[in-house]
Amino acid sequence: MKNLSEMSWKNFICGCALSILLFSCGARQEINYMKDIENVALDNSIKNSRTTLQPGDQLIITVSAKDMDVVKPFNQVYSSASTITQYSQPSSNNLPQQIPVSGPTYSVDTDYNITFPQIGKISVKDENIETLKTKLTSLLREYIKDPIVDAKLINFRVSVLGEVARPGTYVLPDGNATLLSALGLAGDLTTYGVRTNVLVVRNVDGVFTKERINLTSAQFINSPYYYLKQNDIIYVQPNANREKAARVDPNTGLYISVASVIASLVIGVLALTKN
Structure with a gap:
């Protein structure tokens, strides 16, 4: 009987410990990104990994070979003073680095063409950088x-707005x-950002589409x-606490302080009057 009681007590303790462990793990997973990544096949996303070229895109294209004199006619003359600043991925908590880039620049026109030296117009419709x-x-x-x-591609722009560290x-x-x-x-989402409802807005040939991302x-x-496209807009929605704080007058604290001082003065005057 005693052994049975001890076994029941041990089973009870083990059950409690297991419940606490499962509960703590579940709570932590709520703020993790891609918590079920091991169950997802990535093959379906590979086909979208390269964005197709769009009108207004600017390309730096250089041609080289063993005999560099032969390729000179195919390299457009450019000014090194004409540069575009790109951003590199930050390491750890550092800010993203700005990198100036320059070279022979070609613009994609409204008909999806570029004009290349000696060859003329080349269609880039439905092409990405690798296929081009x-x-x-x-x-x-x-x-x-x-x-x-x-x-x-040197002018690929995206906008990140809302509850991020550096919009x-x-x-x-x-x-x-x-x-x-x-x-x-953009420095990742702030603690007030809703991670289950990130909005991506896209404009392709004048047609706007959008999707909510968890x-x-x-x-x-x-x-x-x-995989982002040219001029995509990412908006991170604030959570209820942030929205509630935004509705509060920023001068509320000052008003309360002033009211407290006035109340103290009134109480003091009333006390003196009674005396």
């Missing part, structure tokens, strides 16, 4: 032996940005909004 490099390499083989083409517009390197990398540049679930990496 392949296309240019193929075209240049008619003039150059073993050409090497380097291309970069603003960022120019991202190479046009290869994800929702998480953009939030990282950062606590890894499923969002399969969304077409995980």
Whole structure:
């Protein structure tokens, strides 16, 4: 009987410990990003990893080969004074670094074309940086032996607004940005940011679309909004506590202090009058 009582007591203690452990783990997971990432297949998101080129995009394209004299006619003359500032990913808690970039710049016109030296107009519709490099390499083989083409998108902009540490517009390197990398540049969400309802607004050919993203679930990496497009806007909604604080007059504390002083003076005057 005694042994049975001891076993029941031990089982009770183990049960309590297990319950506390499970409860504490569950509470902690609520603020983690992508808590079920191990259950999500990433293959479906690979096809969206490169953004297609859009009118207004600016590209730096350089051509090289063993004989650099041969490639000179295919490299557009440019001024080194004309630069665009991009932002690199911050390390640890440091601020993102601004990196000036310059080179032969080509603009995508409204018909999705660029004008390339010696070749003329080249369509970039439905092309991304990698496929454009392949296309240019193929075209240049008619003039150059073993050409090497380097291309970069230099004005890829996204805006991050709302409850983040550093809201603003960022120019991202190479046009290869994800929702998480953009939030990282903005210093991540504040403690007041709603992680289950991040809004992404997109404008493609004048048509606006939007999607709400739940950062606590890894499923969002399969969304077409995980890989960002040119001029995407990310908005992090404030939680109820932040909204409640925003509705409070910032001078409320001052009013209370003044009222307290007046009340003290009135009480003092009444006390003197009674005496």
